[in-house]
Amino acid sequence: MRRTRYISRARHSADAETLAKLARRLAESGSRIEDRLWERRLAELINDRLTRGFADAIEAALDDLARTNARAYDDLADLAESSAESATIDIDGKPHDALLLAIPVLAWSRYKLPTTTLSSTLVDNVAVQITGHLAARGTRLAVADYLYSIDQLPESLGEVHDAAHVLFEAAAQGKRMKVDPKSLREPVSMLADTRYLLAALIAPQGQALYHWQETGVDPDAKQGAITTFCEQTGNALQPLMTGCRYRVLAPNAFHAALRDADRQLREFSVEAAVSYLKLAYDLKPGELQATVAAFEDKRVEEARIGISKASDDDAVIEGVVWPLLGDDEDKAQEEIEAALRTQGITRITTHAQRFPLEYCDDCGAPMFPNPAGHAVHAEPPEEADEQPTAPLH
Ligand SMILES: [Zn+2]
Structure with a gap:
């Protein structure tokens, strides 16, 4: 042994x-x-x-x-x-190119964001959108019947490879791909997050995968096709997304789609936090201030944004994690400030000091910087005097 x-x-x-x-x-x-x-x-x-x-x-x-x-x-x-995420596979003795696609959805909600099995009608509806707006003629397709959170997606290269091949097999044989929800991890709950649909697209080797790659089609037809695809897939997902505000992003090969979604989630999360404070506590952006600082340990580096009432330099009422994703800090700083200003928050404190990458021992929530220069637990604003001041777990 x-x-x-x-x-x-x-x-x-x-x-x-x-x-x-x-x-x-x-x-x-x-x-x-x-x-x-x-x-x-x-x-x-x-x-x-x-x-x-x-x-x-x-x-x-x-x-x-x-x-x-x-x-x-x-x-x-x-x-x-x-x-x-891709493979050459044999169908009826002929080689085919197969690609694992991910369709990201940015979403936020006061309630828990869904991760759920899709009805067969919904799977068919998403397949119709892919066939109608993305896929070239003569391609084969399969859609996994699940709306995944990022924590539930295959993570390592080996997991991606295995998941892709199950979908390729389904697409090649024209079968449905059933996901066993019990095999998936429990997602971490966030105010704003991404959800994903997975699909496989297979074309005869060397032929167009997407319809805007076909001979005689204007390559710029891509933009319009993607916009329509996102709108109509968004409509199709409506029954799953009750109580959520959400936006379908452009589908792409698995890894590229995840990278793009991680990037877009950052600004979307700022928007979600500000909208949430308005919706839930009637706090307007002008009544808020934001604090930005870099948090790091040996491996991770991220900026965290604490949002506080303009009148209170201690309590943080909502927070947003802004992963750097390879950006340098100055660029991140500019983008964070621009994102906050776009949402109407103009009072921004930036701490030059770096904070250790800390999480709450009880609930695992990230700690956020306050204007006074400490990393604290975000706590919802007090609505009444009897509201406890300690965080609820
Ligand atoms: Zn906690």
Whole structure:
């Protein structure tokens, strides 16, 4: 037993080293011809490891490159993500390109945001929107029958690969893909968050996947198609989104869609917090102030925004986490201030000091900066005198 594990770990690290080595050479390459060769060798190795369930070697190579070679890291991450979310599959003896799509939905609510099984009517309705507005002629399609929270989506490269292949199989065979809700994690509850639909799109190899890629179609038809798709999919989701304000974002390949949604969620969360305080407590943006500070530990770096009453420099009544997502702090600072001003909050305090990445021991909620320079627990504004001052858990 121990021997097997030892061997597999040794092979594992040899794999990771080979992957990192090839990625470094790819990053140094100065021509498309050389690129293609390294890419092919990397793709073969990555696909093999993903298929055999050894995605850990890829993650280990990425960890190594993240510390040592940013460009090689990007190259390997691109290839690994692409291999996890797409595949060449055989249908009736002919090769096909298959892609895992994610359709993000930004949503906020005073109540719990939904994560739920979709009725077969709703699955069909989403499929009709994809066929009508996105998919090229001759493509095959399957939609997973679940509205996921981000915590419930496949996370590691291996999980994405496995989830993608289940959907590819359903699309290839024209079957429905049933998600077992019991297999999913319990989502973390947030005022504003993303929800996702997943789908697979399959085209005969080398042919158009999206209809705006078809010969004779204006490539700019994409913008109009996406807008209509988002509107109509939004209407289709209405029955699930009672009590929510929400917006369907442009669908894309799994990893690209998640990145875009993470980015857009930041400003949406500021908008949600300000709208919520108006709706629930009748506090207008002019009666509020915001405090911005950087929070960090060894791995994570994020800005947190504490929202307080303009008259109170201690209590934070609502907070927003603004992950940096690779942006530098100055750029983030500008964007945060712009987002706050757009929502009508003009009184903004920025602390230069950095705060440790702290969460509440009881409920796990992030701590937010107050104007006085402390990180505190956000507490709803007191509506009556008998309201307790300690946070409710
Ligand atoms: Zn707490």
